[in-house]
Amino acid sequence: MKANGLSQPLAKALNDQMTNEARNAQMYLAYASWASENEYTGIANFLFRHVNERRNYMMKFLEYILKRGAKVVVKAIPAPGPDPISINDCFEKIFTSEVENISKIYAIVNMSMAEKDWATFSFMQWFIKEQTEEETLEMDLLNKIKAAEDPDAKDDDTAYALDKDLVETPAMPHWHRM
Incomplete structure (x- = not known):
C-alpha cells in the first residue's frame, strides 16, 4: 500500500512545475536550433546544454x-513561441x-511552508x-550581449567573441557543479 505524502494542492503545484521545466527545455531547444541556424555555434552549444x-x-x-506517493500527471507542453529576432x-x-x-x-x-511539509520545503531549496x-548567469550574459550589439562599440568582433566564449561556457558556472 502506498501512502500519499503530498496534499492535493502541493501535488498539483509540483506536477505543474514539472511541466514548466519541460516547457523551458523546449524553449531552450527551439532557441538553440535558431542559434545554430544563424551560425551562432557557441550560443547554440550553450543553449543545447x-x-x-x-x-x-x-x-x-x-x-x-x-x-x-503522489500521482505524476504528464501534460502537453505549450509551444515555445516565435523564434528570437536577435541574440539580445x-x-x-x-x-x-x-x-x-x-x-x-x-x-x-x-505552499510547503503553509502546509508544514518540510520534506517538500527542503527539496525546493535546491x-x-x-x-x-x-x-x-542570464543577467551577466545579457550585459555582454548588449555590449556586443552596441553600435557605438569600438570592437566589431565583440559578438563573434561572445559566441566563441559560449562554446566552452557550461550551462551553469563550473563552481556550481559539485
Missing part, C-alpha cells in the same frame, strides 16, 4: 512526486522565463539556489 539541464530538473520533480531578444526571453520560473518555485516553497544562479 541548457536543454539537458532543464530535462534533468523535470525528472527531479517527477522522481520526487513518485517518492512521495533570445536572452531577454530566456531571462523573462527564468524570472517567471523562480516565482513559481517560490509559490511551491510558500531549486531556489539553481534559479538564483541561473538568473545571475
Whole structure:
C-alpha cells in the first residue's frame, strides 16, 4: 500500500512545475536550433546544454512526486513561441522565463511552508539556489550581449567573441557543479 505524502494542492503545484521545466527545455531547444541556424555555434552549444539541464530538473520533480506517493500527471507542453529576432531578444526571453520560473518555485516553497511539509520545503531549496544562479548567469550574459550589439562599440568582433566564449561556457558556472 502506498501512502500519499503530498496534499492535493502541493501535488498539483509540483506536477505543474514539472511541466514548466519541460516547457523551458523546449524553449531552450527551439532557441538553440535558431542559434545554430544563424551560425551562432557557441550560443547554440550553450543553449543545447541548457536543454539537458532543464530535462534533468523535470525528472527531479517527477522522481520526487513518485517518492512521495503522489500521482505524476504528464501534460502537453505549450509551444515555445516565435523564434528570437536577435541574440539580445533570445536572452531577454530566456531571462523573462527564468524570472517567471523562480516565482513559481517560490509559490511551491510558500505552499510547503503553509502546509508544514518540510520534506517538500527542503527539496525546493535546491531549486531556489539553481534559479538564483541561473538568473545571475542570464543577467551577466545579457550585459555582454548588449555590449556586443552596441553600435557605438569600438570592437566589431565583440559578438563573434561572445559566441566563441559560449562554446566552452557550461550551462551553469563550473563552481556550481559539485
